[in-house]
Every structure is written in C-alpha cells, then in structure tokens.
Amino acid sequence: MIPAIGLLVGVLLGLILHPTVPLWLQPYLPIAVVAALDAVFGAFRSVLDGIFNDRIFVISFLSNVLVAALIVFLGDQLGVGSQMSTGVVVVLTMRIFANVAAIRRHLLKA
Amino acid sequence: MGMHSAPRPARTSAEARFRLIRSLKPAMSRTQIMITVLFVVLGFATMAAIRGNPASTLLANARQSDLVSLLDDLAQREARLQSEISRLETARETLLGGDQYQALNEAKRRATALGKLAGTEPVSGSGITIAISGNLTASTLLDAIQELRDAGATAIQISDSNLDVRVVANSWFGDSENGVTVSGTALEVPITITAVGDQSVLTPAMKIPGGLEDTVGSGGGTVTITPTDDATVSAVVPLPTS
Numbered sequence: 001m002i003p004a005i006g007l008l009v010g011v012l013l014g015l016i017l018h019p020t021v022p023l024w025l026q027p028y029l030p031i032a033v034v035a036a037l038d039a040v041f042g043a044f045r046s047v048l049d050g051i052f053n054d055r056i057f058v059i060s061f062l063s064n065v066l067v068a069a070l071i072v073f074l075g076d077q078l079g080v081g082s083q084m085s086t087g088v089v090v091v092l093t094m095r096i097f098a099n100v101a102a103i104r105r106h107l108l109k110a
Numbered sequence: 111m112g113m114h115s116a117p118r119p120a121r122t123s124a125e126a127r128f129r130l131i132r133s134l135k136p137a138m139s140r141t142q143i144m145i146t147v148l149f150v151v152l153g154f155a156t157m158a159a160i161r162g163n164p165a166s167t168l169l170a171n172a173r174q175s176d177l178v179s180l181l182d183d184l185a186q187r188e189a190r191l192q193s194e195i196s197r198l199e200t201a202r203e204t205l206l207g208g209d210q211y212q213a214l215n216e217a218k219r220r221a222t223a224l225g226k227l228a229g230t231e232p233v234s235g236s237g238i239t240i241a242i243s244g245n246l247t248a249s250t251l252l253d254a255i256q257e258l259r260d261a262g263a264t265a266i267q268i269s270d271s272n273l274d275v276r277v278v279a280n281s282w283f284g285d286s287e288n289g290v291t292v293s294g295t296a297l298e299v300p301i302t303i304t305a306v307g308d309q310s311v312l313t314p315a316m317k318i319p320g321g322l323e324d325t326v327g328s329g330g331g332t333v334t335i336t337p338t339d340d341a342t343v344s345a346v347v348p349l350p351t352s
Contacts, residue, residue: 006146010153019158029159036152047133048126049119054141061148082171106119106126 027081028069031088035068036061038092041099048106068092226265229278229347233265237341238312240322243300244331248283248290254303254322255283261315263307265343270297274345299331309337 021029039061046052068088075084120126169177205213225231240254251268255277258266266277275281275292284291289298305312316322316335323333 002142003145003149006149007153010150010155011157012153013150014154014157014161018161019154021158021161029155033152033156033159036148036155040152044130044133047129050129052133054139054145058141058144058148061145107123107130109123 027076027085028072031068031072031085031092032065034089034092034096035064038095038099039064041096041103045099045102045106048103228349229265229276230349232342232344232346233306234340234342234344235264235306236309236339237263237304237306237337238309238316239336239338239341240303240305240316241300241334241336242303242322242326242331244326245329246290246299246301246326246331248285250322250325250329251290251292252283253325254316255281257315257318257321258303258305258307258312261307261311263305263312265306267304267343267345268292268297268301269304269345270299270301273297276343276345276347278347304341304343306341306343313337 039057042060043052043057046057071088072081072085075081078084120129172180204216222231226233255266268275268277270289273295275295275297277292281293286296289296289301291297313335316333318324323335326333
C-alpha cells in the first residue's frame with residue numbers, strides 16, 4: 001500500500017515540478033522506466049506465486065534498471081544505440097506481457 | 111509478509127486476490143521503505159520521461175539522409191516562395207507606383223495576345239504562304255494544319271480566290287464539290303494557306319516525307335511554299351458571346 005502511495009507521490013511530483021531530463025540521461029531514462037516496470041510486474045506475479053521476497057524485489061528492481069541502462073550505454077558506444085534500445089524494450093515488453101498473463105491467470109483463472 | 115504464505119502458487123483466484131490485497135497492507139520495515147522510495151523514483155522518472163519526450167524527437171530519431179532530404183525540400187520550398195514574393199512585389203509596384211495607365215496597358219497587351227490565339231485579332235509577321243492546287247481532301251488539309259500548329263504557327267488562315275477563313279481551335283474541315291469546307295465556308299481549289307510563325311520551322315514541317323507536299327504531289331496536285339516576312343492573317347472570327 002505504501003509503495004502504491006509512493007508511486008502516486010512520485011507521479012504528482014513529476015507533474016508539479018516539470019523535471020527536465022539532463023541530455024546525457026535522455027536515452028537511458030525510458031529504458032530504465034520500462035525495466036523498472038518489468039520488475040514491478042514480476043513482483044506482483046511472485047506475490048501470487050507465493051515466492052515474493054522484498055529483498056529480492058529491491059535487488060531485481062535496481063539491477064534491472066542498471067543492466068538495461070548499461071546495455072543501452074554499451075550499444076551507444078558501439079554505434080548501435082537505437083537498435084540496442086529497441087531490442088531491450090522489446091525483450092522487457094515481452095516479459096511484462098508474460099508476467100501480466102501469469103497474474104491474470106492467477107486472479108481470473110483465465 | 112512471507113511468513114504465512116506457503117511458497118507455492120495461489121490455488122484459487124480467491125486466494126490470489128487475498129494475497130494481492132495482503133501485499134498492499136501497510137507494513138513498516140526497512141525494505142518496505144526502500145521499495146517505497148524506489149516507487150517514488152519510478153513515478154517521478156516515468157513522468158520525467160513522458161514530459162522529456164516532445165514531438166521534436168521525431169527529428170532526433172530520423173536518419174541523416176532523411177534529414178538532408180527534408181532540409182533540401184525546405185530550402186527548395188523557400189526559394190520557390192521567395193521568387194513568388196519578388197514576382198508579386200514587382201507586379202504590385204508596377205500597378206501602384208507606375209503610370210496610371212500601366213495597368214490598363216498591361217491588360218490591353220494581354221487581351222491582344224489572347225485575341226491572336228483566339229482568332230479575334232488580325233496578325234501579321236514573318237511566316238509562310240502555301241499555295242495548293244489540284245486534288246485536295248479535307249483530311250489532307252487537316253493533317254497540314256495540325257503539322258503547322260505543331261511547328262509553332264501562331265495564326266493560320268485559309269483562302270481561295272475570294273474568301274478568307276481563320277483557323278481557330280474549333281475550326282472543322284469537310285469535303286465539298288470542288289474544294290474543301292472550312293468551318294462552314296466552301297473554298298475552291300486552288301487555295302492558299304497563310305501561317306504566321308518561324309519560317310525555318312514551318313517550311314520543313316510541310317516538306318517532311320508523308321507530309322503535305324508528298325500527299326498532294328502523289329495525288330497530282332502541286333504545293334508551292336513561299337517564305338515571307340509579311341504574312342498577313344487578316345481574317346478574324348467573331349468573339350464568342352458567352
């Protein structure tokens with residue numbers, strides 16, 4: 001419950017403060033957000049699977065974000081930045097869909 | 111939260127819902143606080159990413175070749191618009207600042223030019239006259255007229271010994287007893303075609319193989335082409351009323 005409120009607070013803060021993303025962060029932020037979303041949906045799934053562990057969640061959240069940003073950074077250095085971000089987003093989105101499907105099966109048995 | 115729930119998947123959807131709701135219950139622990147902080151950051155970052163994504167990224171993501179062609183398009187368009195601006199400004203200044211009759215003169219000049227094309231104005235200038243005698247059919251004459259038009263004749267008239275007929279866009283040709291009919295006027299062979307235009311183009315156009323000279327010549331007639339600096343097309347058609 002508290003994390004949900006935290007999410008709301010973050011969204012409101014973003015709406016109020018109109019943050020400008022620094023230029024060096026711009027390629028990585030969207031990827032990081034998608035990676036974090038993947039971790040969140042994975043957490044919901046593991047709650048329903050009965051294997052949720054908040055320590056693992058925190059670590060997976062942070063490592064997801066870091067690894068995703070790192071891969072895109074590496075792609076940028078190799079000159080395939082946009083293709084790499086596309087690839088990362090595709091993989092993460094597939095995982096999100098798989099997690100959502102598992103959650104749906106748990107909740108609705110369908 | 112892990113204490114009561116066995117590490118196994120939820121068996122029923124009711125159990126799943128129960129687990130979900132229980133996971134949302136507030137519980138204070140260090141990791142809960144950390145998760146909350148992460149969620150605050152996630153929400154903030156999401157909004158930042160959404161806001162920091164204006165429409166200009168459309169250009170940022172475009173390939174270099176696309177950008178170059180886009181720039182070229184814009185430059186070309188600008189040049190076109192600039193030339194149109196200067197053209198219109200010149201016209202405006204001529205109309206405003208010049209002689210007060212200049213606009214009228216311009217309009218008259220255009221009326222004369224259009225009159226020559228429409229056949230309502232007499233035209234004279236350098237051109238050719240073609241005298242045709244012998245057997246002449248309407249289709250041969252039509253071919254000759256088309257050939258003259260293709261060769262850039264600005265005005266054409268067809269005359270016999272006492273009648274002149276101007277050839278305009280809606281002229282028609284028909285065969286008659288001892289000659290041809292042009293737009294309803296019967297002309298008797300021999301006839302003379304007067305065409306105003308470039309002599310050096312018109313003359314060869316009449317002499318090409320299979321052209322007027324060939325056709326009339328093979329039918330036993332004669333064609334005489336005379337270049338002249340004073341070709342006069344005097345016949346006019348009445349101005350259409352509508």
